[in-house]
Amino acid sequence: MSRFFPPPDRTFEPAPNSPGEHAEECVIVVRGSEVLDRRDEEGCWCPLPGAERGELGATSAIEYFLGQRTGAGWFAIEVAPDFQGEFVNLRALGADLPHHDFDLIGRALQVIDWGRTHRFCGRCGEAMKVHQKDRAMVCPRCRNTCYPRLSPSIITLVHREDEVLLARNQRFPEGMYSTLAGFVEPGESIEHTLRREVREEVGVEVQNIRYLGSQPWPFPNSLMLGFHAEYAGGDIVLQEEEIADARWFPVRDLPSIPGSVAISRWLIDTYLEQRGVI
Numbered sequence: 001m002s003r004f005f006p007p008p009d010r011t012f013e014p015a016p017n018s019p020g021e022h023a024e025e026c027v028i029v030v031r032g033s034e035v036l037d038r039r040d041e042e043g044c045w046c047p048l049p050g051a052e053r054g055e056l057g058a059t060s061a062i063e064y065f066l067g068q069r070t071g072a073g074w075f076a077i078e079v080a081p082d083f084q085g086e087f088v089n090l091r092a093l094g095a096d097l098p099h100h101d102f103d104l105i106g107r108a109l110q111v112i113d114w115g116r117t118h119r120f121c122g123r124c125g126e127a128m129k130v131h132q133k134d135r136a137m138v139c140p141r142c143r144n145t146c147y148p149r150l151s152p153s154i155i156t157l158v159h160r161e162d163e164v165l166l167a168r169n170q171r172f173p174e175g176m177y178s179t180l181a182g183f184v185e186p187g188e189s190i191e192h193t194l195r196r197e198v199r200e201e202v203g204v205e206v207q208n209i210r211y212l213g214s215q216p217w218p219f220p221n222s223l224m225l226g227f228h229a230e231y232a233g234g235d236i237v238l239q240e241e242e243i244a245d246a247r248w249f250p251v252r253d254l255p256s257i258p259g260s261v262a263i264s265r266w267l268i269d270t271y272l273e274q275r276g277v278i
């Protein structure tokens, strides 16, 4: 199992502004919360060549530079809601993509969504302008500066020896169980969030919290911080409006769990490896 999740993409160098001309330009085309499907016959992701961007008739006045990968400049462009083409949701794509493509497309979706929701200053209502140096929008009237917003959340595998506690969210596909997760609230430490979420969702207490890794989750702007937490006490009591079911599963007899694109799967697999199951 990789020590890191997702495996680090050492080839991508993020930057808020293009440093100049690139020998090659690659475009990720966004429509609403979807991206233009650029998988080839083998399922590999091939971005739109920059030279073809003129055919998009993009609605966004701003074309966002994302960064460089092996000398090529990567951009995100938003098209109109009625633009015709094969668009796909990144969640649906996820299982078929390498992590570095998933993350780069996620980056495009987040930057576009941020730009879309920061067109006007939240303080004085003036139209915002793109910051000259930073990934930020700045108000020319009151100087309010807005950076892309991230919503940190915890995700944790609760375990006790050869059992793991997995839950079914009301929104999950039939039969699917996963680790527990929840957003950090203002004023909370991450450790506090973890204990509160586990207590709220399934009623148990945890101890020996251990951080393992993180994953950007661009739906629309989460940053998932992944943990293992040891069971300390209490019986399972469901938070019924959110959790359809939660149970202790033996590590050698797990239900349907998320695919390898999700950090929840990595948290589970890492524990299975520790217990000698895989």
Ligand SMILES: [Zn+2]
Pocket: 121, 122, 123, 124, 125, 126, 139, 140, 141, 142, 143, 144
């Ligand atoms: Zn302002």
